[in-house]
Amino acid sequence: MSDKFILALHGGAFQKPQDYTEHTAFLETLLKSAWRNLKGGQAALDAVIEAVVGMEDSGLYIAGKGAGPNSEGDYELDASLMDGENAKAGAIAAVRGVKNPVLAARAVMEKTPHVLLAGTGAERFIDECGIERLKDPQAYFTPSHTESQVPKASGSHGTVGALALDRDGNLAAATSTGGLVGKKAGRVGDSPIIGAATWADRDLAISTTGFGEYFMRAVAAYDVRALCAYKGQTLESATATVLDGIKDAGGWGGLIAINKQGDIRLDYRCAGMHRGFVREDGATYARSLPDA
């Protein structure tokens, strides 16, 4: 077992800088907890799920409790995860009223031969698995908070994600979102799409956030991987190439990426991104706005 480990996370990219003290402080808390767990030998997959569940439950980010309603007032959630050790993956899309979408994505990966379940079929599967669905979604989600944070007219998106390298050298990635506030019912962004928002293999792990359609058309997460694996780019260069391409196409957002060598990228093309990481030395980095 190696001494080396990493947890990196994001709580969404945003277009409007404001006071994000609370958001940044919460990432810090998650990083400290993740450090203890990974130090104790926790598997990468468990670590990313725990971090994402923490962000989903916090109500601070546009995922889980903090999700915004779609144009019909429903809360439709998406999530995906990938286990780099065995290339297994699971995802759910357009699922109403699930408390922790990332747990549903894990159930798809572990209990079915499928990668992605969507809509009412996915909801029935979640119920069969005994994963918590909300009896009163309107009471649970925090639209007033979300709406003040990201005005509907801004077309803002929000997402959370986490990546881990564990002491066995395995990597994992997870992404979860409430999607675009005021989005069209049934709209599925990049978050539940393996290769668009989420990727993990034996070399690296990636999770994205931002204007999802641009990340889907760019196959953003996998493109970072391909630029590293096929073109020999560094993680820094590959991340910049993909984000610059999205910006040039008219999109915006960010991504986090880590690799087995210990490189960490938390990069974005917009006002800021809730982001952080911790390594084996225990020093935490957490920011929302650009570094001074």
Next chain:
Amino acid sequence: MSDKFILALHGGAFQKPQDYTEHTAFLETLLKSAWRNLKGGQAALDAVIEAVVGMEDSGLYIAGKGAGPNSEGDYELDASLMDGENAKAGAIAAVRGVKNPVLAARAVMEKTPHVLLAGTGAERFIDECGIERLKDPQAYFTPSHTESQVPKASGSHGTVGALALDRDGNLAAATSTGGLVGKKAGRVGDSPIIGAATWADRDLAISTTGFGEYFMRAVAAYDVRALCAYKGQTLESATATVLDGIKDAGGWGGLIAINKQGDIRLDYRCAGMHRGFVREDGATYARSLPDA
């Protein structure tokens, strides 16, 4: 305007060879029609949609009329398309009772800022667009045909797809499926996923078919593109690399790929694939079983 053009199509990969005379002959008909249209200056996007609509309506393949019911007896359909000229894309997933899924995917691309709509939200959008939804799906779809062709127990999948290079040098790709016969309700395979089943840019176009979960985890269509663009592989080599990887992982299926230079690949790792192409010279190639 160039003299050069291509239409390539597939009607699904399969694991069990049998008498596919009718399936192969129908591809021939589509290729002849596509040759006339492309020769007359038809755009690549229109050509792939016309070919896919033809296959959807034929009832011969596991897409459109030939779709199989899921485990609950519903017909849930998926489709996607991409316009290589401008990198625009549209897709629908887990939509019940739509006659031509590829037309719904086109509407998502042209009438919304989104790439993918799923489930009941997508169904309402389709109704708003005036795209045909079936009043009596059970009467329209041809389960007896499908079931005899691909026994439920075999876990067979089927999909159709088309690629075109038009005389303006533009490329397009489209994929449509009824998914796995007897699939879990809500299961979404690779067909509606940009980068997994469908890809088109200014250099090449790709559409896949087979055990979708393996193509999703491999980000198969985009990986062919990345191997060509970043590693300098030929279309033949990139296609073989991706399909061999899927086979090694335990999956099966095939894909069609064309590029601007006029290369055409119709390759598979299973018993066969309904497949064909035509170029500007008008000679058609259509096969279901392996070449002698």
